[in-house]
Amino acid sequence: MNQGAAAVHATPKREETTAYKILFIIGLCHLLNDSIQSVIPAMFPVLEKSMGLSFTQLGLIAFSLNIVSSIMQPVIGIIADKKSLPFALPIGLTFTLVGILGLAFAPRYEWIIVSVLLIGLGSAIFHPEGSRVAFMAAGPRRGLAQSIYQVGGNSGQALAPLITALILVPLGQKGAALFAIVAALAVGLLIYIANWYSKKLKYSSTQKKVKRAMKQIDHQVSKSIKSALILVLFLIFARSWYTSGMTNYYAFYAIEKYALTIKESQMFLFAFLVFGALGTFFGGPLADRFGKKNIIFFSMLGAAPLSAFIPFVPATLAFIMLSVAGFILMLSFSVTVVYAQELIPGKIGTMAGLTVGFAFGMGAVGSIGLGYLADLIGLPLTIMLTGFLPLLGLFTLFLPSDKTLSSWHQ
Structure with a gap:
């Protein structure tokens, strides 16, 4: 083992323990942050009526949120990888706090756009540094740590149907103003996290050695590592395209095929999201035990038969299969984050921004593409074709094994 790699592993034993308290707090903050984000699409029916907005205007609101939140995440991650920013966490949620108040009391459409941009910026600042906190608090259980952190976010997103109702x-x-309380609570919790984060950095006597080692590793990144990263991002995009397609369009398909009400169709979506959140939680511990590549492969290919047959079965069976498919597919959500972070050590924030933020943005792009396809060939056929996206998980076979991944940085 070279001196650079040795420095990476030469951390005090006390730093190798898992800080569960910190993990649960950052996971809760992730839930609070993403529940606030979910307020925006949940408000669409309300804004459409109160302000008489067109579908194009609503689409621009969604685009404003997604483009800032997704594109800025890797940028914030790159900055934070160069210089740790503990207090960026409460500052980010303060932007969100201002944005949600602006959204609640916006008198005109232009103010809504500005408010949404602030919420998107707050989310972009929070996510890479939140993932870094989870990494720092993980100890030897990185899969579990990312699962605790990411399940908070997925649970927050799953609350959208309940928030609406x-x-x-x-x-x-004006009901959105209640979420200012949620944002204020998150800011308070993140100040506590930021203090822990700062002390953690000061405590680490090997911090400078680790940074020097990371720089040495960065210059030695091979074409194989870059190819593996591109493949991981491709798999994440495929998963994002499928989940975006189902969350945005399946409710319309269910209403048409099964003669459901809007409320009943939302329960299909709610089940998909809730079981997806459960899958996110269990994926990390399973990866710690069975390997990251194995869980990514099982997640994609295990969901494929269910996703392919969902459009053809009766309503009750579709509800069950949709729930199970959501659980299996999202097993890989936190695992792909950890895989990317271990693929390129020292770029924790950047990898989190790419695998979560940028992938979220690509999911939004995929949603637009699927919407165009639905207009072109019809919604039923689009949903059927969407069901085959998890089959792209076959490309997981070309990912380096966990053992190979570890050997590249020794």
């Missing part, structure tokens, strides 16, 4: 429908646009 319980808060925004009865209270209208």
Whole structure:
């Protein structure tokens, strides 16, 4: 083992323990952050009525959120990898706090766009540094740590149907102001996290050695590592395209095929998201035990038969299969983040930004493409074709094994 790699592993034993308290707090903050983000699409029916917005205007709101949140995440990650930014976490949520208040009381469409941009910026700042905190608190259980962190975000996103029904429908646009309380709570928790983060950096007596070692490794990144990263991102995009297609269009398909009400169709979506959140949680511990590549492969290929047959079965069976498919498919969500972080050590924030933020943006692009396809060939055929996207998981076979991944940085 060379001196650079030795420095990476030469951390005090006390740093190798898993800080569960920190993990649960950052996971809760992730839930609070993403539940606030989910307020925006949940408000679309309310804004359409209160302001008379067109579908194009609503689409621009969604685009504004996604483009800032997704594109900025890798940028923030790159900056944070060069210089740790502990207090960026509460500062990011403060942007979100201002944005949600602006959204609740916006008198005109232009103010809504500005408010959404602030929420997107807050989310872009939070996610890479949040993933870094999970990495730092993980100890030897990196898969579990990312699962605890990521399941918070997925659970927050799954709350959108409930937020619409319980808060925004009865209270209208101003009901979003209640989420300022949620944002303020997150800011308070993140100040605590930021203090822990700062102390962790000061405590580490090998921090400078680790950074020097990481720079040495960065210059030695081979074509094989770059190819593996491109393949991981491709697999994430395929998963994102499928989940975006189902969350945006399956409800319309279910209404048409099974003669469901809007409320009943939302329960299909809610089940898909909730079981996906459960899958996110279990994926990390399973990867710690059975290997990251194995879980990514099982996640994609295990969901493929279910996703392919969902459009052809009766409503009750479709509900069950959709739930199971969501669980299996999202087993790989946190695992792909850890795989990328271990693929290129020292770029924790950058990899988190690419695998979560940029992939989220690509999912939005995929959603637009599927929407265009639905207009071109019809919704039923589009949903059927979408069901075959998880088959792209076969490309997982070309990923380096966990053992190979470890050997590249020794």
